[in-house]
Amino acid sequence: MSLLTAVRNDMCYCPGCSHGLVLEQLAQAIARLALPPPRVCLVSDIGCIGTADRYFTCHTFHGLHGRSFTYAEGIQRVRPDVLTIVLVGDGGCGIGTAHLVHAARRGVPIKVIVCNNFNFGMTGGQHSPTTPADALTPTTPAGFHERPFDIAETARISGASFVARASAYDAGLPGLLERGLRAPGFALLEVWELCSAYFVQSNKLTPARLNELAARGGMPFGVLAEPPAGDARPAAPSSPADTGKAASDETVPQPRGPKLPWPGRREITLAGSAGQHIRTAVGALGEIAVACGLHAAEHDDYPITVRKGHSISNLVVDARPILFAGVEAPALVIIMSADGAARVGDLSHLPSSSQVIVASDLPPPATPATVHVVDLDAFARAATRAGVALALLAYGVVRAGWVESEALCAAADAVLSGRHRESNLSALRAGVAAAAAQSPACAASTAGGRHDP
Amino acid sequence: MREFITGNQAAVRGAIRAGCDYFAGYPITPASSILTEFVREFSNGSGIAVQTEDEIAAIGQCIGAAMAGARALTATSGPGMSLYSENIGLAQMGEVPLVIIDCQRLPPATGGATATGEGDVVFARHVTAGGFPLPVLAASDAASVYRLTYRAFDIAERLRTPVIVLSSKDIALTRQTVNLDLVELAPLTARRRHAGERTFRPYAVDRPADVPAFEPIGGATRVRFTGSIHDEDGLLTIDRARIARKLTHLREKVVANAALIEDVDADLDEKADTLIVSYGTADGAARDAVRRLRAAGEHISHLTLYSLWPIPEKALAAAAGGRMRRVIVPELNIGLYADELRRVVRGAAVESVVRYDGGLISPQALIEHFRDRNAEAVR
Ligand code: SF4
Numbered sequence A: 001m002s003l004l005t006a007v008r009n010d011m012c013y014c015p016g017c018s019h020g021l022v023l024e025q026l027a028q029a030i031a032r033l034a035l036p037p038p039r040v041c042l043v044s045d046i047g048c049i050g051t052a053d054r055y056f057t058c059h060t061f062h063g064l065h066g067r068s069f070t071y072a073e074g075i076q077r078v079r080p081d082v083l084t085i086v087l088v089g090d091g092g093c094g095i096g097t098a099h100l101v102h103a104a105r106r107g108v109p110i111k112v113i114v115c116n117n118f119n120f121g122m123t124g125g126q127h128s129p130t131t132p133a134d135a136l137t138p139t140t141p142a143g144f145h146e147r148p149f150d151i152a153e154t155a156r157i158s159g160a161s162f163v164a165r166a167s168a169y170d171a172g173l174p175g176l177l178e179r180g181l182r183a184p185g186f187a188l189l190e191v192w193e194l195c196s197a198y199f200v201q202s203n204k205l206t207p208a209r210l211n212e213l214a215a216r217g218g219m220p221f222g223v224l225a226e227p228p229a230g231d232a233r234p235a236a237p238s239s240p241a242d243t244g245k246a247a248s249d250e251t252v253p254q255p256r257g258p259k260l261p262w263p264g265r266r267e268i269t270l271a272g273s274a275g276q277h278i279r280t281a282v283g284a285l286g287e288i289a290v291a292c293g294l295h296a297a298e299h300d301d302y303p304i305t306v307r308k309g310h311s312i313s314n315l316v317v318d319a320r321p322i323l324f325a326g327v328e329a330p331a332l333v334i335i336m337s338a339d340g341a342a343r344v345g346d347l348s349h350l351p352s353s354s355q356v357i358v359a360s361d362l363p364p365p366a367t368p369a370t371v372h373v374v375d376l377d378a379f380a381r382a383a384t385r386a387g388v389a390l391a392l393l394a395y396g397v398v399r400a401g402w403v404e405s406e407a408l409c410a411a412a413d414a415v416l417s418g419r420h421r422e423s424n425l426s427a428l429r430a431g432v433a434a435a436a437a438q439s440p441a442c443a444a445s446t447a448g449g450r451h452d453p
Numbered sequence B: 001m002r003e004f005i006t007g008n009q010a011a012v013r014g015a016i017r018a019g020c021d022y023f024a025g026y027p028i029t030p031a032s033s034i035l036t037e038f039v040r041e042f043s044n045g046s047g048i049a050v051q052t053e054d055e056i057a058a059i060g061q062c063i064g065a066a067m068a069g070a071r072a073l074t075a076t077s078g079p080g081m082s083l084y085s086e087n088i089g090l091a092q093m094g095e096v097p098l099v100i101i102d103c104q105r106l107p108p109a110t111g112g113a114t115a116t117g118e119g120d121v122v123f124a125r126h127v128t129a130g131g132f133p134l135p136v137l138a139a140s141d142a143a144s145v146y147r148l149t150y151r152a153f154d155i156a157e158r159l160r161t162p163v164i165v166l167s168s169k170d171i172a173l174t175r176q177t178v179n180l181d182l183v184e185l186a187p188l189t190a191r192r193r194h195a196g197e198r199t200f201r202p203y204a205v206d207r208p209a210d211v212p213a214f215e216p217i218g219g220a221t222r223v224r225f226t227g228s229i230h231d232e233d234g235l236l237t238i239d240r241a242r243i244a245r246k247l248t249h250l251r252e253k254v255v256a257n258a259a260l261i262e263d264v265d266a267d268l269d270e271k272a273d274t275l276i277v278s279y280g281t282a283d284g285a286a287r288d289a290v291r292r293l294r295a296a297g298e299h300i301s302h303l304t305l306y307s308l309w310p311i312p313e314k315a316l317a318a319a320a321g322g323r324m325r326r327v328i329v330p331e332l333n334i335g336l337y338a339d340e341l342r343r344v345v346r347g348a349a350v351e352s353v354v355r356y357d358g359g360l361i362s363p364q365a366l367i368e369h370f371r372d373r374n375a376e377a378v379r
């Protein structure tokens, strides 16, 4: 049973155009596969050939110029049992080259029929990427002087499993169409055609001259790539594996911690450099807070290259739900590096109730807040280099009197999990110990004439 | 269960809760973690997640997948929205149920990848040629991104249209405390399928505001899909009556169903003569400012917009009518939505509070603006 609703001469194409001929042969090749029409989907691109969908009785999809490959891939991945055929012109292969190349590279099992007539028929015969050398078109009045785009070869080197090129007038075309449709993986058949309205008029092209053009242009007709016999090329994974598992929006239950008393909304800014584990530290404290009944919001500030430059992480913790997740006037600012200090900038607006902890190798900031100078090396000895940020955070929140040492340690012990549990725990304990014991190793000094409480 | 998750994680959870089983995307800050989360979520075979060669392929695959019956989602940022433009038009014309998340960043162009900005609020509505209405929702935090992504799927299915959910860098990447179990979600409406002996006409509707029945490509019923102007059979048409019928339908199905899309939260004080209208990241600051002002004895009303398009005119009229003198609109752009509100708010002065340097509008800034009774409306 033919999938076509019209014969060649009743189609919309100009007399002498190759499209009708190729569509009839394509429909016959599909019919030889003996698939029921609902198992076939024709995705047509744009241009004269793009109008072909209306003549087919299978599923049809007519989309945007050059994007037919992408729709076909979406359909194919959802319905791998449906033979998905792309019908595209030379223009579509030009504007959609990236999709063609990457669909071939991914081995998406779509079957691409390219109707290459060397020009844009629908828009008036302008040159296309495949226009042959010296050809005359309205946009190449002195002849085409660019290198023509070799669609079939591009598909081949991109990994297509089956690639062939033929003339629309080649007696072997029906066989090639069928082989292309039956080939596993990504298949492409480039068919050279005549556009009787434009290209033929200016370039005296005939069916016989198509063969000469192929020979002269170094683009031979025939099969360019074929899957080895008996070796079905693995197609791109498409359908969801039938595991019977439905995706779920449930997460792994997270450990709960003991209730952590907290004085109210507190904004914390931890400012350092990439590699100082700033975001990890703030994330860990946030997780502890949330698991222990508090509310938290963390937002980060870092340049586009995450391994270089400043890294700032802001954490808001409150016993009430947090409406504004940003930071207005942090009650605790920890500055671990010059990058961080530069990004945080002026701290003269901080209220005097705020605390600033600053690494001893940095100039103490001018601020009405209380400034503690700390020796990062001493913290590193107690907490390892990677743990300094978290140790400083624990040090800061305990020193500020927002949370009891024991309560914080117990909460962390109950909540922290995963690969970094032990290192995070020991960093946090080191910070707590430094705060509680005022250990000489982490001795705090004062700046700005203010004294530690 | 109380969790500490980003807006992007919440978006993925909301999508999966709504039955999303196809995701295609191209990496872009601050939307990338939606892609990586989906790859992880679907690694058990419960759905398909694809990293494509570009944004055009991402939305193209989603359109193909949706028409084959998947519940499809794609996510990007402003630059990617620009590349989605033509395909969003295709999804409108072809009546594709499709959800798009735009994690906005500082615009225009490449702008600031890691800087915040919410400048796509008008662009989202007019992202494609033709001006046909497009539902646009706007999240303000992780919990609302979860709820709105879920709702977007319902709207997309019921109206067979692309639906855009706006997020932004400071929602997408900010980790917040949420309890998704407590987020109220209405049950999803089942897809209207073709029934009866009659031949399936893929775009047939009885009245302009009706929505055509959906049959998937690959199913037993033959489907014709096209982005060209078409009749109810999905065949290209040059018949003026059919063209008018189709395009009137594209407008009417959204306009007549505006109530289905409208999503606001009104927190009104009868004695107030000032209303804050907020959406997106500025909404949290507005809530905080309102709480503090009321604690100080002030009267102020607040309207949160979770749907921006169609403009929730009913809710605005109810909140901004009567004795209201001032409508304050904080935005992380040059005052785009305030301009739109000036067309619909009568009687009260619409005052813009804007910030577009990559930082957030603080509650304090809003309080100061409120207190400055003589504040001249910015613009
Ligand atoms: S313009 Fe060219 S390609 Fe188009 S129908 Fe006419 S002959 Fe065929």
Ligand SMILES: [Mg+2]
Residues within 6 Å of the ligand: A047, A089, A090, A091, A115, A116, A117, A118, A119, A120, A121, A128
């Ligand atoms: Mg052509």
